Amino acid sequence: MKRFLLPLMGLVALLLLAAPASAANPNCTFTVDGMNFGKGDPARDRNLDMTVTISADCSQDGLDIFSLLMPSIKMCVAISPEPAGSDTGWRHLSGSTGDTLRYNVYTAPDRKTVLKANEKVAVPVVFQWELLTLGRRKGAGTMQIAGRMPPRQSVPDGLYTANVPMTISYFENPFEADKDCNNPSERRAQKTFKAAFLYVSSCQLSITSDIDFGKVLDLDQALQAQGALRANCDKELPYTIRMGWGNNTESGTANGRFMSNGKEKVKYELFQDSQRMLVWGDGPNDLLKGKKGTGIPISIPIYARVPKQATPPPGTYTDNVVVTLEYN
Structure with a gap:
């Protein structure tokens, strides 16, 4: 047994003595995606992440x-500061008007x-490493940083951008638990990524309540009912709402809805006001106008009336009306 023990100890000692010699630092090239937040409305109520x-x-x-057994490479990133005068804690996308949108960059x-x-x-x-020849290898890998744009920002329409200079430092890192990014033998690469967001003014429209006149035996007296829309337009964005004339209009709009x-019909009408005096239509004189967005959803009532008229045969009477919201 002793004859085999001494050569084994000699081999172990030889490996330990050889370990401190390290390989040359890797040579790396980098490509960096842009931080494109897309397009939409920064006044929304949720974060926008990229x-x-x-x-x-x-x-x-x-x-x-030693390098083959512990092949890790450490990579560290740093981004440049913004110009002086920016509010602390945020980075900014700038538009052609001088307005800015806040965003931030995160480590993960x-x-x-x-x-x-x-x-x-x-x-x-x-x-992922590939050994090319003894003592030489190549590899490829990816890492990610992240961006976030907070909600409820009010700016004019347009493209908002920022160029973000970045320094990527890297070096051989046999001890992965070591979080120190300062290494005297590190190499560096300079890259710039572009952050961008296209703000397009927008409105959303939904029907929250249809109009239902209920069940009646006759039309010997007028009936009233009410429906509702919900509009959500960017702050200060002007908009109008047109009300179509339905599927059963006779001779254009003159005779109403x-x-x-x-083949049987029941006449009715839609109005903008609770007194049911201002007809709601789609022409320049009867559309709903003079409205501006508030940045939050608002409810818009629709007032309806069935005038007194001859009672038609029993049945369910319906109509479909197209509602159009226009903004610019």
Whole structure:
């Protein structure tokens, strides 16, 4: 047994002595996606989130056994500060009018930690290595940072952008638990990604209550009912609402609206006011106008009346009316 023990100890000692020799730092090139928040309305009531993928292609020469056994590479990112005068705690997208939209950059997609200017932060990266020849390898990996635009921001229409300079530092990292991004042998790459958002004024319209005159035995007296719309337009955005004349109008709009049951009809009308004096139509003189958005949903009533008229045969009488919201 002793004859085999001594050579084994010698081999172990030889490996331990060889371990401190490290391979050359990798050479890497990077591509960085843009932080495109898309287009829409920044006055919405929810955060708008995006991620930025940083792709790395690396090669490394001079590998020894130690590097092959512990092949990790650490990558750290830092972004440049914004121009002086920006409000603290936010980055900004700028529009042609000089208005800005707030956003922030985070160290990871969980968006728990803001990536502060000039602060080097380690970013998790997963590498797939391929051994080319003895002592040489290549690999590719990706890492992600994230962006978030907060809600309820009011700005004019237009494209809002920012160019964000970034420094990516990287070095061989055999000890993955080490979070220190300062390494005397690190290499650096300078990249710039673009953050952008296209703001397009918008409105949403929905029907919250249809008009139902109920059940009646005759039309010897007028009937009244009420429906409702819900409009949500950007703050200060002018809009109008047109009310179509339905499917059963006779001779254009002069004779009003009709509900039908086969060939039988019941005359009715829609109004903008509770006194039922101002007919609601789709022409320049009878559409709902003079409205401006508030940035929050508002309810708009529809007043309806069936005038006294001859009672038609029993049945269910209906009509469909197209409602159009216009804004610019």
